[in-house]
Amino acid sequence: EGNLTDVTQAGSLHQFLQKLHWSHGPIASFWWGTQQTVSIASPELFKEHQHVFDRPALLFKMFEPLVGSKCIQFANGEDGRHRRAVYDQYFTADAVATYFDTLHRV
Structure with missing residues (x-):
């Protein structure tokens, strides 16, 4: 399940990511089922990774x-x-x- 229970408890994926970034900063990872996923919440960091x-x-x-x-x-x-x-x-x-x-x- 990874963090899917946490997403549900937060109310939505958006709310989960807001809490994740508030706690861990502008780049953070979480588990979407068995897939480790990186979330970027900074325009500067996103620009650095736009080639992905x-x-x-x-x-x-x-x-x-x-x-x-x-x-x-x-x-x-x-x-x-x-x-x-x-x-x-x-x-x-x-x-x-x-x-x-x-x-x-x-």
């Missing part, structure tokens, strides 16, 4: 029924990098501003 791209599928396994196994969360390697580059251009602040009104109406 691939993520273990285990981290998103619980969301698979909701988003599907073909979701970008499960994409690694060249496929993941290509999809990220294509998708990112549609989620910039300028791009979102062009279709915000439509989304708001929907």
Whole structure:
């Protein structure tokens, strides 16, 4: 189980990570099941690690029924990098501003 019980007791993953970083600083590790996971809560440290791209599928396994196994969360390697580059251009602040009104109406 790793720290999954702690996540539940905290109320959410977000709340667990807030407590984790408050106790242990801007970079800390925890166990997501059997996968040791590192969480970074500092823009400076995150920038230093931005070259890390691939993520273990285990981290998103619980969301698979909701988003599907073909979701970008499960994409690694060249496929993941290509999809990220294509998708990112549609989620910039300028791009979102062009279709915000439509989304708001929907």
